[in-house]
Amino acid sequence: MKKVLIINASVRNERSQSRQLTQLFLDNWRKKNPDDSFTHREVGLDEIPPIDESWIASAFVRPENREEQNQTGVALSNILVKELQEHDVYVLGTPMYNWSIPSGLKAYIDQIMRINETWKFRSGKPDGDYVGLLENKKLFILSTRGDTGYGENEKNGHMNFQTTYLKFIFGMMGVTDTTIISLDNEEFGGEIFEKSKQRIYDQINAIP
Numbered sequence: 001m002k003k004v005l006i007i008n009a010s011v012r013n014e015r016s017q018s019r020q021l022t023q024l025f026l027d028n029w030r031k032k033n034p035d036d037s038f039t040h041r042e043v044g045l046d047e048i049p050p051i052d053e054s055w056i057a058s059a060f061v062r063p064e065n066r067e068e069q070n071q072t073g074v075a076l077s078n079i080l081v082k083e084l085q086e087h088d089v090y091v092l093g094t095p096m097y098n099w100s101i102p103s104g105l106k107a108y109i110d111q112i113m114r115i116n117e118t119w120k121f122r123s124g125k126p127d128g129d130y131v132g133l134l135e136n137k138k139l140f141i142l143s144t145r146g147d148t149g150y151g152e153n154e155k156n157g158h159m160n161f162q163t164t165y166l167k168f169i170f171g172m173m174g175v176t177d178t179t180i181i182s183l184d185n186e187e188f189g190g191e192i193f194e195k196s197k198q199r200i201y202d203q204i205n206a207i208p
Contacts, residue, residue, distance in 0.1 A: 001035045005087040009044045009094035009105035016044075017186055021142040022093035024204050032208060041083065041108075048107040049076065055111075063116055077111045081118060089138045090175070092166065096145040100161040109169055118173040132174020139170050139178045142204070146187035148196075179207075 006026060010016035026038060051059075054073030061070050071078070084090070094105055112118055122129040143163050149156040150163075163180050170178065181203050185196045 001037065002033065002088040003086060004029060004036055004038045004089040004091060005041060005083060006038060006091045007041045007043060007093065007105075007108070009092070009102045009108075011044050011102060011104070012095075013045060016095070017144040017183060018093035018095050018142060021144065021181070021183060021200070021204065022091055024201060025091050025093075025140065025142060025207070028205050028207060039083065039087065041080070043104045043108040044102055046104075048104050048111060050107050051077075051110045059114055074114075077114060080108065080112050081114055084112060084118065084134055084137075084173075088136070089140070090170075091140045091142065093142045094144075094162070094166070096143060096150075096160075096162040099159045101165065113169070113173070130172055132172055132176075134170075134174040137175045137177065139175045140207075141166050141178065141180045141182075143180065143182045144186055145182060145184050148184040150182065150184065 004026075006022050008016075008019055008022055010018045013019070029036065030038070052073070055077065056073070058071050058073035059077065094101055097103075100106075115121075116133075118133050120131050120133060121127060122131045141163055145162070147156060150160040151157055163182060167178050167180065181200055183196055183200045185193045
């Protein structure tokens with residue numbers, strides 16, 4: 001039995017295309033894996049506070065020196081990190097905003113990028129040799145974008161700071177088994193978008 005964490009980052013609710021993708025994923029996965037459990041983490045409609053001075057003061061305390069009074073700044077961060085540690089599969093639904101990710105998702109990433117929790121320096125010193133601490137995890141990135149051509153070696157690939165960034169940042173935390181499924185052409189609407197939707201829906205339904 002696997003534990004699946006579904007993360008939604010859109011600031012839209014019913015009109016969100018990325019939420020439709022995560023719901024489709026959930027329905028498909030539950031049908032094929034009925035014994036698995038699911039947890040929802042909202043980072044688009046619920047505010048994730050940005051990190052601040054208190055967070056930094058708490059986060060950089062070495063594990064052996066942690067005490068209740070010097071850990072108050074990372075109370076939420078501890079919950080979010082534990083959530084990642086305890087789940088096997090991450091399903092991240094996110095739109096592209098200004099060629100990048102929503103601010104709520106960036107705040108979430110800042111909360112979970114924790115030295116000695118989700119990543120560390122291999123030698124224990126800041127020498128650029130990073131080691132991810134989230135092991136044996138699977139990540140699905142379900143992204144939506146208004147335009148098209150954001151894939152590798154495509155015409156707008158150099159402007160894709162959405163899925164490229166997410167793959168990199170989760171990879172830094174040790175999550176290297178990543179599948180990216182992107183729904184493009186939302187701004188075009190009409191037949192071209194409906195064809196894109198059908199193609200992506202078929203991809204999601206084909207996930208075992």
